Amino acid sequence: MKGLKYILTGLVFGVIMAKSEAISWYRIQEMFRFQAFHMYGIIGTAVILGVTAVALIKKFRLKDSKGNLITFQDKDKRWQRYLFGGMIFGLGWALTGACPGPMFVNIGYGYLAMIIVVIGALVGTYLYGLIKDKLPH
Amino acid sequence: MLELLRQPWPWYISGAAIAFIMVLLLFFGKSFGVSANLSTMCTIAGAGKRLELFNFDWKTEKWNLLFLFGSVLGGVVASTLFQNNEPLRLSAATIEDLKRLGIVFDGELNPSQLFGAEVMTSPKGILVLLIGGALVGFGARYAGGCTSGHAISGLSNMQLPSLIAVIGFFIGGMVMTHLLLPLLF
Numbered sequence: 522m523k524g525l526k527y528i529l530t531g532l533v534f535g536v537i538m539a540k541s542e543a544i545s546w547y548r549i550q551e552m553f554r555f556q557a558f559h560m561y562g563i564i565g566t567a568v569i570l571g572v573t574a575v576a577l578i579k580k581f582r583l584k585d586s587k588g589n590l591i592t593f594q595d596k597d598k599r600w601q602r603y604l605f606g607g608m609i610f611g612l613g614w615a616l617t618g619a620c621p622g623p624m625f626v627n628i629g630y631g632y633l634a635m636i637i638v639v640i641g642a643l644v645g646t647y648l649y650g651l652i653k654d655k656l657p658h
Numbered sequence: 659m660l661e662l663l664r665q666p667w668p669w670y671i672s673g674a675a676i677a678f679i680m681v682l683l684l685f686f687g688k689s690f691g692v693s694a695n696l697s698t699m700c701t702i703a704g705a706g707k708r709l710e711l712f713n714f715d716w717k718t719e720k721w722n723l724l725f726l727f728g729s730v731l732g733g734v735v736a737s738t739l740f741q742n743n744e745p746l747r748l749s750a751a752t753i754e755d756l757k758r759l760g761i762v763f764d765g766e767l768n769p770s771q772l773f774g775a776e777v778m779t780s781p782k783g784i785l786v787l788l789i790g791g792a793l794v795g796f797g798a799r800y801a802g803g804c805t806s807g808h809a810i811s812g813l814s815n816m817q818l819p820s821l822i823a824v825i826g827f828f829i830g831g832m833v834m835t836h837l838l839l840p841l842l843f
Contacts (some may be wrong), residue, residue: 526686527725530682530686531728531730534676535728535730536736537676539666539736540666541668541669543672548746548773553835554751557749557796560669564810565665565810566673566674567674568814570677571677572813572826575684578684598819600819603808606798606830607801607808607822607826607830610799610801611831612744612831612833615830616834619802619803620692621696621806626733626818630734630736632773635807637777638787638790641789641793643699643703643795643799646693646794647700647705647795650709650710650799653731653800657768
């Protein structure tokens with residue numbers, strides 16, 4: 522089954538997020554209060570290694586499993602959407618303690634109330650589609 | 659080995675593992691970004707007939723849905739096979755701050771006050787979760803990505819827009835934490 526590798530990758534991701542407590546509402550509160558290094562350590566390590574990996578992939582022009590050159594898309598250069606969208610996202614992240622990945626990992630962990638957060642997130646996504654032409658990007 | 663996996667994982671293991679997931683997906687020819695799944699779910703529900711944003715062939719995003727399904731399974735594995743019963747080691751300062759908000763630290767991953775079964779019978783509790791989720795979903799699509807797409811994939815590719823988005827995440831998060839939570843709880 523071709524999709525199995527994605528399920529397994531997701532499974533590993535879910536275990537990482539749960540075991541490192543990145544899916545914890547308490548840990549997110551601790552982060553936004555700057556009271557522990559834990560979450561900064563996780564994100565910082567991922568970014569430092571990520572920057573290195575992406576630079577190496579570009580330098581050696583590495584190919585993916587299908588033999589295509591791995592390419593990276595530049596984000597468009599306007600800034601409003603990133604700042605305003607990011608701020609709205611941050612409000613929700615601090616309130617629910619969950620960004621989109623952890624919402625789903627938490628459901629698997631047994632926090633079924635997170636289903637309500639996911640429903641909210643789907644409504645929010647739809648609302649953005651509804652009014653996006655009226656927003657500054 | 660199992661005993662080791664059951665311990666809470668240190669930040670450097672977790673950070674390295676997240677970078678590995680991102681790189682693995684790149685070698686599969688894909689890009690790590692979880693919030694795109696929320697759009698795909700809207701598309702599957704038929705939103706593409708009404709709104710152009712959701713008018714795409716969801717099958718191109720099937721891989722990401724499978725990844726998301728896997729991450730739910732990962733949560734199941736973490737809470738069963740890799741379960742440990744020690745309380746979360748939250749900093750004393752955070753425990754104290756939350757106590758002042760009236761939120762009790764119960765040693766679990768998430769406070770039962772906000773995510774326990776009793777929330778289902780509290781209109782305020784449900785509303786908090788719904789509105790919080792809506793802000794995450796709206797903000798992620800507006801910003802063109804969430805923590806995985808911007809903070810991990812975007813910053814790894816040294817994208818200035820992703821840095822702006824991450825700064826936005828923190829402005830919003832701090833406004834909620836320091837200004838709005840005391841009003842809500």
